[in-house]
Amino acid sequence: MESIIDGVYQVGGAVNSFVIDGDQGVTLVDTGMPRRHGAIVSALESIGRTPGDIKAIVVTHAHFDHVGGAAALKHESGAQVFVSQGDAAAARGDEPHPLAPVFGWVPFMAPLFQRIVPSGQPVDVDHIVAEGARGLPEDLAVLDTPGHTPGHVSYLLDRGGGLLFVGDAAVATKQGRVKRGYMNRSSPTFDASLRRIAERDFAIACFGHSAPLSTDAAGAFRRFAAGLG
Numbered sequence: 001m002e003s004i005i006d007g008v009y010q011v012g013g014a015v016n017s018f019v020i021d022g023d024q025g026v027t028l029v030d031t032g033m034p035r036r037h038g039a040i041v042s043a044l045e046s047i048g049r050t051p052g053d054i055k056a057i058v059v060t061h062a063h064f065d066h067v068g069g070a071a072a073l074k075h076e077s078g079a080q081v082f083v084s085q086g087d088a089a090a091a092r093g094d095e096p097h098p099l100a101p102v103f104g105w106v107p108f109m110a111p112l113f114q115r116i117v118p119s120g121q122p123v124d125v126d127h128i129v130a131e132g133a134r135g136l137p138e139d140l141a142v143l144d145t146p147g148h149t150p151g152h153v154s155y156l157l158d159r160g161g162g163l164l165f166v167g168d169a170a171v172a173t174k175q176g177r178v179k180r181g182y183m184n185r186s187s188p189t190f191d192a193s194l195r196r197i198a199e200r201d202f203a204i205a206c207f208g209h210s211a212p213l214s215t216d217a218a219g220a221f222r223r224f225a226a227g228l229g
């Protein structure tokens with residue numbers, strides 16, 4: 001587990017999940033792969049917390065590697081689960097998990113991909129989130145960032161100069177640049193989301209599939225967005 005700032009930790013693996021340790025308990029941002037939530041439990045124990053301390057699970061999007069551990073962790077903790085409208089049906093198991101944009105270049109293959117891309121364990125969704133929503137744990141602000149999935153959202157935490165949980169809307173390179181990244185491809189919707197992220201102010205960015213950016217993260221997004229045309 002890696003400390004991002006005081007009270008915020010990244011739990012790594014095939015995908016990153018995040019622990020926000022607050023006065024009211026623990027908030028998780030994404031939950032990793034199905035049946036791999038033990039890494040999150042171990043991380044909590046290393047900071048003197050237990051699964052019972054998890055009060056909220058906020059989800060960036062309903063892909064199996066982000067929402068996969070949510071059902072098990074909710075079962076252990078009774079935590080409230082927050083998902084966007086666009087991805088809620090997939091998180092609940094009422095629809096297949098949305099295909100990542102990279103599969104969209106061969107639409108006729110979509111039914112096949114849909115069968116081979118796993119879905120996570122269904123989870124009960126307690127709260128639908130959208131940009132402008134209030135009352136989220138840790139006063140998280142929601143940014144609608146559709147593109148990677150129809151209901152993809154990012155979360156902005158007002159600590160450490162602003163910390164954006166990007167989800168899979170982008171990744172960071174080792175050189176500290178932002179790029180489109182994992183399973184993504186350009187679309188008007190997706191590029192509009194990236195431009196809107198670049199309009200916000202935040203010092204730090206945390207990603208589903210890369211190391212965080214710990215300084216001038218908004219600047220890195222602005223440089224990337226400027227190249228989108």
Ligand SMILES: [Zn+2]
Nearest residue numbers: 061063148168
């Ligand atoms: Zn994803």
